[in-house]
Amino acid sequence: MLTEHVTLETLITDSVAKKHLPQGGLRHAVITAENAFELANERQLCVDIATKAGLLHDIGHTTWEHQGEWDYESYNYYDIHTIKGAERAHELLIFKGEDLSKARTVALAILFHSDSSPISENVELTPLQQLVFDADDMDELKDKERHNLEIDFAEALERVRRLDMLVYQSLQNCSALQCKDCNGRVGETDAEKRD
Ligand SMILES: [Fe+2]
Ligand SMILES: [Fe+2]
Secondary structure, rough: OOOOOOOOOHHOOOOOHHHHHHHHHHHHHHHHHHHHHHHHHHHHOOOHHHHHHHHHHOOOOOOOOOEEEEEEHHHHHOHHHHHHHHHHHHHHHOOOOOOOHHHHHHHHHHHHOOOOOOOOOOOOHHHHHHHHHHHHHHOOHHHHHHHHHHOHHHHHHHHHHHHHHHHHHHHHOHHHHHOHHOOOOOOHHHHHHHO
């Protein structure tokens, strides 16, 4: 399994991620992946899916700056970054050879990671989706700062490599032994698993 494992490093160094992650903020992407790792450990959810969704959750962002200021009025009304992000992350993951179930779970967690979109109205989040929502919210910086304060790519890469090591260790100790044993459905409710 692990020889075919798609790492966070593989994702963050791809040209699609390099182009789009800075729109939402590279610092914010990395810190959300780190938060997702901590929460996944606490909540006994899949660290692999959680960190991938955390890293890529804002890959659908575009710039909402107007004359140097974040234009919240336009953002609140027109934003569809959760939809674009879900599709973009899914395409990137599949391109890298990700397990289809995991790619789907990551994409859906990104789709529902923010209540900024009407698409999240009346949706009951799975535990994994709630985790990504919470990991995003744990960033102590809010709004404009969250998306504008940056770290350089070398620091992002170093922190992502550290996470890759931790995820690797967790996967080796995973009770499912192979990801196909849980079919990438970690974090879903029992009712959904029966469907
Ligand atoms: Fe977001
Ligand atoms: Fe975010």
